[in-house]
Amino acid sequence: MSNEPAIAIRDLDLPSDGAALQRVWREIGWSDSARTDRAMLEFYSEGSAGVGTINGEVECAVLIQPGTMRLDATDLPLCVVSAVTTSRIARGLSLAQKLTARQLAKGQQDGAAVAALGMFDQGFYNKIGFGTGAYINEFSFDPALLNIDIKPRTPVRLTAEHSEQMLATLMARPRLHGNVTLNLPKTFKCELDRGNRFGLGYYEGDRLTHFVWMKEKGENGPYRVEWMGYETGDGLLELLALLKSLADQIYAVWMIEPPHVQLQSMLNRPFRSQAIAEKSKFSAEQETYAWYQLRILDLAQCVEALDYVGPEICFQLNLDDPMDQLLQWPELAEQRTCWQSLSGSWILTLGQHAKVERGEDADLPALTCSINTLSRLFWGVARASSLVISDGLAAPAELLSALDGAFTANPNPGWDF
Numbered sequence: 001m002s003n004e005p006a007i008a009i010r011d012l013d014l015p016s017d018g019a020a021l022q023r024v025w026r027e028i029g030w031s032d033s034a035r036t037d038r039a040m041l042e043f044y045s046e047g048s049a050g051v052g053t054i055n056g057e058v059e060c061a062v063l064i065q066p067g068t069m070r071l072d073a074t075d076l077p078l079c080v081v082s083a084v085t086t087s088r089i090a091r092g093l094s095l096a097q098k099l100t101a102r103q104l105a106k107g108q109q110d111g112a113a114v115a116a117l118g119m120f121d122q123g124f125y126n127k128i129g130f131g132t133g134a135y136i137n138e139f140s141f142d143p144a145l146l147n148i149d150i151k152p153r154t155p156v157r158l159t160a161e162h163s164e165q166m167l168a169t170l171m172a173r174p175r176l177h178g179n180v181t182l183n184l185p186k187t188f189k190c191e192l193d194r195g196n197r198f199g200l201g202y203y204e205g206d207r208l209t210h211f212v213w214m215k216e217k218g219e220n221g222p223y224r225v226e227w228m229g230y231e232t233g234d235g236l237l238e239l240l241a242l243l244k245s246l247a248d249q250i251y252a253v254w255m256i257e258p259p260h261v262q263l264q265s266m267l268n269r270p271f272r273s274q275a276i277a278e279k280s281k282f283s284a285e286q287e288t289y290a291w292y293q294l295r296i297l298d299l300a301q302c303v304e305a306l307d308y309v310g311p312e313i314c315f316q317l318n319l320d321d322p323m324d325q326l327l328q329w330p331e332l333a334e335q336r337t338c339w340q341s342l343s344g345s346w347i348l349t350l351g352q353h354a355k356v357e358r359g360e361d362a363d364l365p366a367l368t369c370s371i372n373t374l375s376r377l378f379w380g381v382a383r384a385s386s387l388v389i390s391d392g393l394a395a396p397a398e399l400l401s402a403l404d405g406a407f408t409a410n411p412n413p414g415w416d417f
Contacts, residue, residue, distance in 0.1 A: 178411020
């Protein structure tokens with residue numbers, strides 16, 4: 001008799017698998033309450049999930065959800081890998097890796113041009129073609145130090161029951177390069193309805209035009225800004241002024257820097273406040289880190305979205321995508337047949353008539369890299385000449401010099417996923 005467990009991969013059947021999935025969430029520390037258990041079922045109802053079973057029981061799940069991610073001025077269809085969960089007994093079986101590859105193939109088949117995820121750490125998702133995204137700034141500061149002179153109006157209280165209005169406001173935000181949107185009402189409400197949260201906002205008639213959603217802690221904070229939605233720069237300024245108005249009782253606020261401003265420039269004497277607050281529970285500090293990764297799924301869509309308008313750049317692109325190897329697993333035979341591989345030789349033209357096609361031209365300068373690296377290059381996470389050092393990109397000096405000025409820098413999702 002064999003002691004080997006029976007392992008299978010299939011689509012999630014939420015009515016049948018929900019209880020097992022809730023158990024997995026409890027094991028990994030994602031849920032500690034009946035409220036979260038219920039919300040989890042709503043979360044998985046939006047998107048497409050694959051599961052790995054051991055002896056018929058769900059022990060691993062990967063959920064993808066649709067959205068958009070902006071490349072220059074174009075909102076491209078996005079596949080977000082929004083939840084990767086593995087139980088205690090399913091570790092070391094490559095189930096999470098197999099399921100993520102499986103779901104990415106599904107995302108590509110559904111038309112996504114790019115995929116993104118929030119990483120638990122760097123390294124694991126590189127094996128599936130993901131490259132590290134841009135640095136994001138997170139601040140902790142005394143709201144009294146905001147250098148804003150306007151007086152905010154009296155706001156309206158918001159609760160999770162206003163989630164649809166808040167989501168509409170987020171969807172209406174002015175979008176910049178790298179911005180992400182996820183129009184998922186059930187998922188968004190689950191994000192809000194987690195206890196110890198509150199919202200404040202402003203209306204014009206029946207329309208919520210700008211709001212802030214925060215996690216509270218104690219009488220004096222710190223508060224953590226989890227969501228900030230606004231239609232205009234004036235709305236953002238009023239929200240910052242609203243945070244400043246809380247300073248008579250709240251000593252510290254944590255927030256990620258909004259995509260539209262350099263927050264440090266809007267604080268009075270930030271270095272002094274950081275020195276004074278050192279080792280205090282009401283900290284004042286700035287952290288910079290990359291919390292997300294991205295990868296191209298459809299090269300043609302991404303090339304067409306680029307806004308480069310300088311002198312035409314034409315080159316041979318030799319591309320390697322680790323997904324091709326991962327899809328050789330027998331359990332992924334179905335996805336292997338539909339996967340449109342990005343590996344191989346391409347002729348890529350940037351400029352007014354941007355295009356990409358399969359082929360080889362020995363007369364063109366050649367650029368060789370992985371899909372991980374190309375994704376970072378296209379979104380301007382790093383310059384081509386920098387990627388030679390950090391990511392193993394190879395190209396002649398003249399091509400590197402031309403490409404260094406071809407891509408928009410500083411992408412910022414502006415959305416927690």
